[in-house]
Amino acid sequence: MNVQTLTGAWHFRQVGTEEWLPATVPGGVHTDLLxxxxxxxxFVGDNEKHVQWVAEADWEYxxxxAAEADVLQQLRVWLVCxxxxxxAAVTLNGRFLGQTNxxxxxxxxxxxxxxxAEANELVIAFxxxxxxxxxKQVQRPLPGVSQAIPGGSHLRKAPCQFGWDWGPQLPPIGVWKEIRLEGGGDARLADVHLQQHHADGQVNVSAALSVxxxxxxxLTARLRVVAPDGEENVGETAVSPTASATVNLPIANPQLWWPNGYGEQPLYQVIVSLHQGDVELDQRVYQLGLRTLKLRQDADEWGRSFEFMVNGVPIFAKGSNWIPADSFPTRISDDYLEMLIRGAAETHQNMLRVWGGGFFEEDRFYDLCDRYGILIWQDFIFSCSVYPxxxxxxxENVxxxxxxxxxxxxxRTSLALWCxxxxxxxxxxxxxxxxxxxxxxxxxxxxxxxxxxxxEWCAAADPDTAYWPSSPSSDTPFENxxxxxxxxxxxxxxxxxxxxFTAYRSQYPRFMSEFGFQALPPLATIRTYAEEADWNMTSYIMERHQKNDSGNSLMVGQMLDTFRLPKDFSSLVYLSMALQAEGIRYGVExxxxxxxRVAGTLYWQLNDCWPVASWSSLDYFGRWKALHYAARRFYAPVMLSIEDAPPRQGVYVTSDLRETWEGNLRWSLETLAGEVLxxxxxxxxxxxxxATHIQTYNLKEYVTDDNRxxxxxxxxxxxxxRHVTTQTAFFAPTKHLRLIAPAIQATCCHEDGVLYIELAAHSLARLVELSLDGVDVVFSDNYFDLPVGRxxxxxxxxxxxxxxxxxEAALRIRSVYDSFAN
Known part of the structure; x- marks a missing residue:
């Protein structure tokens, strides 16, 4: 197969105008105009409303x-979009090819x-x-999302692009993926179905081809599998008169793939090719991890389980919900995408739910999830609306x-579920x-x-992956x-x-696939869309970058239930992130x-599509909010948690390891100044x-109304x-604690490009935040409690x-005390 990618000097114009402007493909009208x-x-100020005309107009690309000679000389050539x-209406050299929807x-x-050979003109009218x-909505009104342009469910386009309770109304228009010419000979691969078959410690890989x-x-079909260490296995078979073939190949000494935190992620390269004699006519290349994966739903004392099993091992799904990484998807770079997926993996996440209000992600997304051990719960693209x-x-379109x-x-090795x-x-x-x-x-x-x-469609095309009708669902139509x-x-x-937040403890779902709490993004991100004069939670610009109705009021209300009134806007931003982290931590623990009983938690949401106040743990620029640091702790393979019911404190260790973990628990009841009681x-x-219950400590003889x-x-x-982790619990709301200036001392040194910051406090420092002024870095930990004597x-x-x-000059340290004390 010979390929000519159609990128280069594209031009575009608004229909009805004469001026052709330079364009980028893949791309879109908004990004080209910008x-x-x-x-x-x-994304700045209230500019969203000033560009609404763009998606209301028609456009032409x-x-x-010139057609490349090695493509043009092929027996057949396809335009592939x-x-x-x-x-879109697509025309080549004046001949109408078809319409898309x-x-x-x-x-x-x-x-x-x-x-x-030389002069071709491709025109795409949008x-x-x-x-x-x-x-369509006038002809047949359909209920949908209140924050969106009405009627989006009439069109097979990413629903959130018309607006959502975290996203702007900026529906893109354009060539958003690769466009190319493909030239081929007497045959091509129409479909390849890879499967793996596990039995008695052995693995066979099969490729079923449609030609x-x-x-x-x-014609001959060939299957080549290259192991991570470079060892190759090859098999081939003749293509039948019905234009199909199946090649089976046993894998010697198979290396199993595991989700993040449960083992390694070895990936095999699989090459499927079609031959006519010595000539290769077509080829497809895949990466494949060898594993078994099933959704176990067995009857138990609480009802029916909902648990993912990988290689026979029950996996606690630790993760979050994924939304499109940019309102304009063609701006998502490879590096940016990997930063987000790596950020999930670095916080011990092993599952992302590709949410049904966005789009099916590109292959590079699933490549990264395979590599980082992130299982994928894949929604089909239907969300929060009635569809025709x-x-x-x-x-038929669907x-x-x-x-x-x-x-x-x-x-895909990472594919766990169709929803x-x-x-x-x-x-x-x-x-x-x-x-x-x-x-x-x-x-x-x-x-x-x-x-x-x-x-039925899913089972016919993919009998190996479980299907689930909706999220949430009890698998009984319209019932609870x-x-x-x-x-x-x-x-x-x-x-x-x-x-x-204590309401989370009333919930015992079999799998918690959505729950969340909002926070503002870091101040550095707010600076990109709001001038300092607008730094107020009820200002016009701050509310333009808050798409959830009454979202800022909800955030502040819960904040004042937990913390004292912040002394300035910077402190409010800090407390909003700390509050979000504390709430989600409480539920996950x-x-x-x-x-x-509960087999997984996916908090809403991992990422943002523009700079905004939202439920994300990574903001639009990839900056770690407090929640993302907290996730590194509450999703740790060995997690220490306290079930606080003052004056009782129950201590638990939850382990995702496949072997017993041994260590010691050291506990103490102390004053905030460090006196041990x-x-x-x-x-x-x-x-x-x-989860192992270590001990419940009844401390009523030490706790009084006067000292709590x-x-x-x-x-x-x-x-x-080796110190593994620390947890704290209090006997009064944080806003009522007798916090005093913690006088945190910081000593810095560096070695091999790493900055080391040694910290100690003279009084308990609550939710310590570290930053380096003027630069973004990820710390090994952040937004943590620092008791005296440690x-x-x-x-x-x-x-x-x-x-x-x-x-040292750029290091900034603050705690809850600093958010209210002058």
């Missing part, structure tokens, strides 16, 4: 090119007879998606979309849709599609989607319902203490893949002379070109 200075940056967003599909046309959905052929000559699932044309993407992703949609079953039960009589037919269509049609007995749950009563030490044998605001319970886990060392990279003296 690069030319024709629109303001939509044009590319003039991996992604057109969304309503689905950004998730690949489109291809045979164009050999239309191509010329119609406004906003005008399209607006007209598109225009010759009666003999009784429209035959709409269904059928092709599903077929293409399931076949593209089914071999029908996000929150639509919940919507039918609790959001009032069922009371609209004009939607009765669509409710029937929903049931038919997500409980029958879609799972957030039930605690089976399936997965979303719990939003803490954020939307304004309940305290509870559910990990009950891992025999009681202390002890316990041996710890933490059972594998389980001055006490802290400290639990420390040690293994020999010296801890925190590390971070020494910024390139910096001397130690610069780092």
């Amino acid at each position: 690069a030319l200075g024709r629109i303001p940056d939509p 044009r590319y003039q090119f 991996d992604g057109l967003d969304t309503l 689905n950004m998730f599909r690949q489109y291809r046309w045979e164009v050999k007879e239309l191509l010329q 119609a406004s998606p906003v005008q399209f959905i607006t007209e 598109e052929r225009w010759t009666d000559e003999a 699932l009784n429209d035959p044309d709409f269904l 059928r092709i979309e599903v077929s293409e993407n399931v076949r593209r992703l089914r071999h 029908g949609n996000n929150e639509m079953e919940w919507g039918w039960v609790d959001w009032g849709w069922k009371h609209q009589s004009d939607l009765d037919e669509l409710k029937i269509a929903y049931d038919r599609f997500f409980h029958h049609t879609l799972p 989607p957030n039930g605690q007995q089976q399936g997965d749950a979303h719990y939003w009563d803490v954020w939307h319902g304004r309940k305290p 509870h559910w990990r203490r009950h891992r025999d 009681a202390a002890g030490e316990e041996p710890v044998q933490a059972a594998p893949l389980a 605001r001055n006490l802290v319970f400290i639990a420390e886990l040690w293994q020999g002379d 010296t801890i060392t925190i590390t971070c990279p020494l910024p390139a070109g910096w001397q130690l003296s610069q780092a």
Whole structure:
């Protein structure tokens, strides 16, 4: 197969105008206009509203090119568009090829007879998606998301691009994936289905090929598997007269792939090729990890489990929800994408849920998840809306979309689950849709599609991966989607319902696939969209960058339940992040203490698509919020937690290790100034893949109404002379603690490009935040409690070109005390 990528000197214009402007492909109208200075940056201030006209207009892209000789000389040549967003009419050299209406599909046309050697013109005319959905919504109103441009469910385009409760209304238009010419000979690979078969410690890899052929000559299918150490296995077979073939290949000494934290991630290279004699006609290359993966749903004392099993080992899913990494997807660089996935892995996450309001990610995303050991819960692209699932044309469009993407992703080592949609079953039960009589037919269509049609399509194309109808769901149509007995749950009563963090302890779902709490992004990020005059939670600009109704009020309300009134805006930003971290920690620790019943937690959300106040732990620029540092602790393979019920403090160790963990627990009850009132030490044998209750300490003889605001319970886990982790618990809300200036002392040194910061406090420092002024770095720990009498060392990279003296001058340290004290 010979390929000519069609990138270069593209031009575009608004339909109805004469001026052709330079364009980037892959790209889009917004980013092209922004690069030319024709629109303001939509992410700054309130510019989002000033660029709405862009998506309301029609646009035209044009590319003039010469066809490469090695492509043109092939027997057949196809124009292949991996992604057109969304309503496009494609013309080559004046000949109309076809129209598109689905950004998730690949489109291809045979164009050999239309191509010329020197002068070719490809024109792609894009119609406004906003005008399209607006007209459709007038004809047939469909319920959707209140923060979005109405009618998005009429069009197969990423729902969140029309707006969401964390994202702007900036629907892109353009060629958003690769576009190319493919030249081939007498046959091509139409489909390859890779499977792996495990039995008695042995693995066989099979490749089932479907071939598109225009010759009666003999064809051969070849399968080559290259092990991580370079060892190769090769097998081949003849292609049958029905244009199919299956090649099986045993793998000697198979190296098993494991999720992050459970083992290594060895990846094999798999090459599937099609031959006519000695000539290779087509080839596909894959990476493959050898593993078994199933969703176990067995009856138990609480109902029915919902637990992922990898290589026969029960995995506690530790992770978060993934949204598109940019409102304009073509700006997502390889480095940026890897930074986000690596950030998940560095906090011990082993699962991401690719949320159904975005899009099927590109292959590079799944490559990274395979490499970093991140399992993927893959939603289909339906979210929080009613869709016209009784429209035959709409269904046929979706059928092709599903077929293409399931076949593209089914071999992925990281793929753990196909899920029908996000929150639509919940919507039918609790959001009032069922009371609209004009939607009765669509409710029937929903049931038919997500409980029958879609799972049948999935099973036909990918019989090896489990299917789940909706998230959340109890797997019984329209019945208690957030039930605690089976399936997965979303719990939003803490954020939307304004309940305290302690409400998390009332929940025992079989799998918690969504829950969250908002925070502002770091001040450095706020500076990119708001001037200092706007640094107020109720200012116009701050509310433009808060897409959840009353979100800033909810954040401040919970903040004042926990902390004292912050003295300035910078302190408010710090407390918002600390509050988010504390809330999510509280929930995760509870559910990990009950891992025999709860099999996973995916907090909402990992990342952002623009700079905004949101539920993310990594902001739009990849900066770590307090929650991301907390995740490194509460998702640690060996987690220490305290079930506080003052004056009782229950201490637990939860282990994801596959062998018993042994160490010691050192505990103490102290004043905030470090006076020890009681202390002890316990041996710890933490059972594998389980939560172990170490001890519950009843401290009522030491705790009184007079001193409870001055006490802290400290639990420390040690293994020999190695300190593993520390947890603290208090007997009064943080805002009522008798905090005094902690007088933190910092001593710095550096070696081999690493800055070492040794810290000690004279009084307990609550939620210590470290930063280096003017530069972004990731610390080994941050937003932690620092009791008296402990010296801890925190590390971070020494910024390139910096001397130690610069780092010492730039080091900033604050704690909760500093957020209110003048």
